[in-house]
Structure formats: C-alpha cells, structure tokens
Amino acid sequence: MTDENTQTPDRRAIGVFDSGVGGLTVLHECLVNLPHEDFIYLGDTGNFPYGPKSLAEVRRLAFAAAARLASEDVKLIVVACNSAAAAALPQLQSSFATPIVGVVMPGARAAVQATRERRVGLLATEATVRSNAYQNALHTLDAGLEVFAIAAPRLAPLIQGGDVFSEEIEGAAREAVAPLKAAGVDTVILGCTHYPLISPMLRRLLGPHVSLINSAEETAREVAEILARKEIDNDREREGRYRFLTTGDAEEFRDVGARFLQLPIREVEQT
C-alpha cells in the first residue's frame, strides 16, 4: 500500500466564489483537473458587478461570500474574482481559518516562469489594472520584470453578452492586443475570468510565440497542489459532484453560466 492509499480522504467540498459567472471558467478548470473533488460555487450575481463598487463595499461582499461558503464546511475557498481578490484577499486570509486562494498570484507566478525576455503583458478590466494587484504580484516575484498592463473595458461586457465569435469582439480584441504587440511582450496574462472564452482569438492575434497565461488554469493547478501538500484531497476513485448557489436569479444563472462552465449546470439554489 502506498501513502496515498492509507491517507484518509477529506470528503469536504471546495468553495469557489465570484461576483457573477466569470469565475465559472475557474471552476471549469477545477472540475476538469480534479474530477474526484466536490465543489460549491457561489455566484454573487445579486451584487454583480463588483468592479464599479468602492473598495470597502467589495471587501464587505467578499467577506459575506466567504462566510457563506465557510458555513458549508468547505476545506478550501477560491476567490475566483479579480476585483474581490484585489480588494480583500489578505484580509480574508487573516480572518478565516480555511485556506483561501485568489486568482492573481497563480497567474502572476506562471507568467514569471514563462517569460523569456522578462516582458509581460496583462490584459484585464479597468478596475483590475487600476488595483495594481497583478503588477504588484509580478514585481514581488521578479523585481526586474517589465509589465505592460492594458485595460480592455469592452471585452468582458461583449463576452458576457454572448456573441463571442463576432467581428465586433475580434475588433475589440485586436485593439486591446495592439499595444502589447508593439511592446514586444513574450507572455500575456488573461487577467479577467471572462477572457478564456476568447483565448483562441487572442492566441491567433498574439501569434504562437507569445505564451498566453490562463489564470483560471493556473488557479486550478494551485488548488491541486494545496490539496496534495495539505493532504486534504478526496478519494481519487470517486466522481465528484458540483452545485451552485446564487444571490440573484437561478434561471438566469443557469442560462448564462453553461457557456462559461462548458459542462452541464444542474442544481442552482438561491441564497
């Protein structure tokens, strides 16, 4: 018998929250890479979007969301929302006993590992760019890095709107990518949970020699590592379940959410 088999499986679920459906791209990566774990996703769609709210207000909402998940006895919480992570991650980590992971540091770490010329681009919403969360994380990991942060205010609303293969989105993506190409970056962070839905378009626009860092994918990898190191993973032979809580309309969550999750959405519970 190996160590892995003798370890008692931790059957508690993993909690994931976001202000809306964007964080479902993070849940998607978790579900694909950790199919044996259970997940509870809380979409705070009743308070969507966090972006334009004050820092204090976002922090208050993030605390309420984390508390709601903690009340479900989760073993780990993922803040799958760039605004919430930027506004409240250290405070959440100080206040809760449950381990808490954000989306910013995993993406930043992967970018620092990937860049060859130490020229990294960031594509994100205006709020995320203004928060300097990625820029600070990148410089904490490599103080010599050059960071080119581009706010792409049109992209997330267009993606949320649904027509992700339209020429309008292609135009907006082309515009957002142009200054990054001009800056000669070799690595670009997708700093918004909506962007994985247009990653083929961005890859094509940036070219095959630019590494595209998907923060959702990197966050799932981080979650897997934490489970393994803390020895709190579930039994690998089982098939995990996943369910959804929303502070907004359950039907609307289901309709918009499937495109982001790319897997069936069954139970959605209003909370």
Added chain:
Amino acid sequence: MTDENTQTPDRRAIGVFDSGVGGLTVLHECLVNLPHEDFIYLGDTGNFPYGPKSLAEVRRLAFAAAARLASEDVKLIVVACNSAAAAALPQLQSSFATPIVGVVMPGARAAVQATRERRVGLLATEATVRSNAYQNALHTLDAGLEVFAIAAPRLAPLIQGGDVFSEEIEGAAREAVAPLKAAGVDTVILGCTHYPLISPMLRRLLGPHVSLINSAEETAREVAEILARKEIDNDREREGRYRFLTTGDAEEFRDVGARFLQLPIREVEQT
C-alpha cells in the same frame, strides 16, 4: 540574416475539406497555430453526411473536393474528415501532385507517443470504427499496442444539434467512455472532428491520468511541420486570411460553423 529570413515566402493558401462543419475544429487549430497562413475551407455540406454512403461514393466526393481546392492553387490539402480520409487518402495522395494530409495518422502517432501502458482507446463514429483506419494506423506504428475502439453513434449528432453542455450529451459521453475506463486505457483518441467541442466533459469523465488525443490539434501540428520541412511557409510577420466554400446553404454553414470554428466566419461562398 537567418535562413528563415532569406527563404522566399510561399503565399499560396492551404486547403482544408470536410463533408460538413466538423472539420472546422481542424481549421480552428490551424488558424490558432499558424496565424500567418491563408486558408480555404471547403465544406461539402451539399453531400453531408459521408458516413452512410458507399466507399466508392465517398471516394468520388473526396476527389471532387480535392480537385476543387487544387483549382485554387493551394500548397497543401488537409482531409479534415475521418470518413473521407479512411476511404480515399492513399488514392488522393497517388493522384494529386499537392501534398495531402489526413486526420487519422497524426492522431494515431500522438497516441503511440503518449501511451505508457500501450493500451489506447478510440472514440469515433460507427463508420470510422468499422473502417479500421485508426486501428491500422496504430498497429503500423506499434504492432504491440492494444486498441479498444468504441463507436459512439449518438455523440456527433447531439454535438451538431447544438446543446453541448446538456445532461443528455453527458449521459451519452458517460456511456461511450465506460468501456474505455473498464479496459484501463491510459490514452484516448478523439477520432471524430466533432468531439473537441465536448473535450472538457470527456477529460472530466476519463480523469486527469488519461491522455486525451485531439486529432485536430495533432493534424495542425503535422501541417506546421510539413510547411517547415518543405520550406513552403508564408511570411511569419503577416496576418493570414481565411475563407469558406460550401456546396450547401451559405447562411446555414455560417450559423452552425461558428461554434466549431470558435472564430468569426466572414465570407462564405457557394460552390
């Protein structure tokens, strides 16, 4: 100046054909990985589907499609259709001067490279499984391989129908995957161009320790290698264009096609 810069760019397009929209997943991978090349895609939707037709009939249609692309002076032809590749690839290669690539061998090669236990699963339509094209290709590359071929007749029509994140598809996928799990394969080939649209679901059902081989991705890689070795690539600094020919209805092709291409579809010309 490097060799790459002194080589004269070959400005001819690459031709891709399929009986319908499935081959657009192959074009998708080509567009993402070779953004500087031009492509012409021929969807023979007027004769869709090839599957139930006689071998002689599929061969005749494949010759007509290849001839149509050759008349556009393409530098390479990709047979992005498992039925056509299984029925006619050697005959096409013998008859045309243009280099011709199918989707079967690249997927088979990647599977042989990936498998650790030499137990490979194949998920495909009934026609592809019956043609033994993948089984023969796999055994040509490694005679000692065990191959478990599963026909999944429900999957492609459900994916074509559109509701790819439904519980119905999940049920069909679970059913198709069950015998592969029971056989203990460590590698599974997506042997139908429709399947990349549900690869997250298949990855989740198979688990992270099973390598999923996307034939579309492997074919794009093969195309890139051929261009490089034959020194017929286009100028790497340009942005390529792509256009579509269909033997069926142009509007319908555009509507269904975008989901498979995951990029904007502009010009569609009836041929």
